[in-house]
Amino acid sequence: MKKLIFFVFFLGLNLQFFVQADDIKEFEIEGMSIGDSALNFIKKDYLLAHKQDWFQ
Numbered sequence: 874m875k876k877l878i879f880f881v882f883f884l885g886l887n888l889q890f891f892v893q894a895d896d897i898k899e900f901e902i903e904g905m906s907i908g909d910s911a912l913n914f915i916k917k918d919y920l921l922a923h924k925q926d927w928f929q
Contacts, residue, residue: 897907911920
């Protein structure tokens with residue numbers, strides 16, 4: 874019975890139906906959305922220092 878209650882509680886926390894956006898640009902996490910420049914949030918020097926080539 875405890876497992877069932879835990880499962881229902883866990884499921885309820887993970888199903889977040891209130892997150893809806895009609896357009897992908899409307900979806901936002903911590904003030905950042907798709908299409909925003911990374912330079913608005915991180916310094917250019919940091920970006921250049923941590924640049925990685927993913928397709929080597």
